[in-house]
Amino acid sequence: MNEIRIEKSASLKPKPDASQLEFGKLFTDHMFLLDYSEELGWHDPRIVPYGPLTLDPASMILHYGQAVFEGLKAFRTSDNRILLFRPNKNAERLNVSNERLSIPEMDEAAFVEYVKALIAIDRDWVPSLEGTSLYIRPFIIATEPCLGVRAAKQYLFAIIMSPVGAYYKEGIHPVKINVENKYVRAVRGGTGFAKTAGNYASSIKAQEEAKHDGFSQVLWLDGKEHAYIEEVGSMNIFFKIGGEIVTPELNGSILAGVTRDSVIGLLKSWGYPVTERKISIEEIRRASEEGKLEEAFGTGTAAVISPVGQLHWEEHTMTINGGETGEIARRLYDTITGIQSGKLADSQGWNVVVE
Structure with a gap:
C-alpha cells in the first residue's frame, strides 16, 4: 500500500449536536481520494479537505x-x-460489485486501512451519544472523459463520512411494508447482487408510491415470476x-448484506434453525392465515434490525406478532448494537479498532 498523502x-467545521443528527446531511472535515489509470493502477492515496x-x-x-458504493459505520465506546x-x-x-460493473479490483486490506486512516483524521466527528455513529460511504465512479459505450479506463475511489443519529429515536418499533406488484428491482443475470447506483435509482419510484400510501418500505418480489x-x-x-x-437465498439478484450474514451467524450460534431458500409471498400469506407467521424483520446497516409489524400484498393485510417487536428481533438488535458499541463482548471477532 502506498503512503497516504x-x-x-x-478551517474545521463546528461539531453538531449529537441529539439533532439526521442521516447523510452533514459531512466531516476531510475525505479520502484514490485514482485509477490503466498505466498506474490504483495510485495516489490522499486525504484532503472535504469539498x-x-x-x-x-x-x-x-x-x-x-x-459502486458501500456503507458501514464507526462507533465510539x-x-x-x-x-x-x-x-x-x-x-x-x-470487489463483487466491481467485478460485475467491470471496475478494477481493489486491494481489500488497503480498503480497510484507507477507512481507518480517514477516521483517525476525523475521529472527533464520531459521536458518543447512545445510538449514534459515524456513517462511512466509500464509492467508485468512472471518470474517463469518453462517450464510447465500454468500461472506463480511469476511476476515482472516494470515502466520505457523516455523523448520524439513532435510527430509532424513541426505541425500536415495527414498520409497515408494501409488497411491490408493479415494478421490478432486479433479475438474475442483472446487477441485483451488486451495490451499484442504478439499483437504487430504479427503486425510487416504487418507494415514493409506497410512502404516499402510508408504508415505510417496499418488499420486492422476483423479476421473472413475480412470486x-x-x-x-x-x-x-x-x-x-x-x-x-x-x-431468501442469495440467488444472483439479492444483495449479500453484512448485517444479514451477521444475523445468520448469531442465530445459528444460539441454536435456532435458519434456512436460506426460495420463499413465495403466497407461502407467507398462508402462514399468516394459519397463525404460523410468528415474526418478520429486516436487516441492514442503517437500522440494524427493523421489525415488520404489517405486510400488505394485493388485497391481503398481514399483521405480524400483533404489530409488536418479536423476541428474536429484539435479541438480535440488542446483541449486534451491543457488540458495535463495545458494551457486549465481541465473541465473533467482528470489530476492528481504529488506533
Whole structure:
C-alpha cells in the first residue's frame, strides 16, 4: 500500500449536536481520494479537505452509470475507543460489485486501512451519544472523459463520512411494508447482487408510491415470476414460520448484506434453525392465515434490525406478532448494537479498532 498523502483542512467545521443528527446531511472535515489509470493502477492515496469533485462533462459515470458504493459505520465506546463493524466484509463486497460493473479490483486490506486512516483524521466527528455513529460511504465512479459505450479506463475511489443519529429515536418499533406488484428491482443475470447506483435509482419510484400510501418500505418480489420474495428496499428480510427462521437465498439478484450474514451467524450460534431458500409471498400469506407467521424483520446497516409489524400484498393485510417487536428481533438488535458499541463482548471477532 502506498503512503497516504495528508492535506489537513485549514478551517474545521463546528461539531453538531449529537441529539439533532439526521442521516447523510452533514459531512466531516476531510475525505479520502484514490485514482485509477490503466498505466498506474490504483495510485495516489490522499486525504484532503472535504469539498466538490471536478469532473469532465464527458466523464463516463455521467453517461453510462459505472458506479459502486458501500456503507458501514464507526462507533465510539464508553471508554473512548473507535470501533468499525466488519469492514473486511464491505471490502469483499465492493470487489463483487466491481467485478460485475467491470471496475478494477481493489486491494481489500488497503480498503480497510484507507477507512481507518480517514477516521483517525476525523475521529472527533464520531459521536458518543447512545445510538449514534459515524456513517462511512466509500464509492467508485468512472471518470474517463469518453462517450464510447465500454468500461472506463480511469476511476476515482472516494470515502466520505457523516455523523448520524439513532435510527430509532424513541426505541425500536415495527414498520409497515408494501409488497411491490408493479415494478421490478432486479433479475438474475442483472446487477441485483451488486451495490451499484442504478439499483437504487430504479427503486425510487416504487418507494415514493409506497410512502404516499402510508408504508415505510417496499418488499420486492422476483423479476421473472413475480412470486418469490427477494429483499426490502434497504434491507434483507427474515421470517419466523412455525419455529423455523427463513430468509431468501442469495440467488444472483439479492444483495449479500453484512448485517444479514451477521444475523445468520448469531442465530445459528444460539441454536435456532435458519434456512436460506426460495420463499413465495403466497407461502407467507398462508402462514399468516394459519397463525404460523410468528415474526418478520429486516436487516441492514442503517437500522440494524427493523421489525415488520404489517405486510400488505394485493388485497391481503398481514399483521405480524400483533404489530409488536418479536423476541428474536429484539435479541438480535440488542446483541449486534451491543457488540458495535463495545458494551457486549465481541465473541465473533467482528470489530476492528481504529488506533
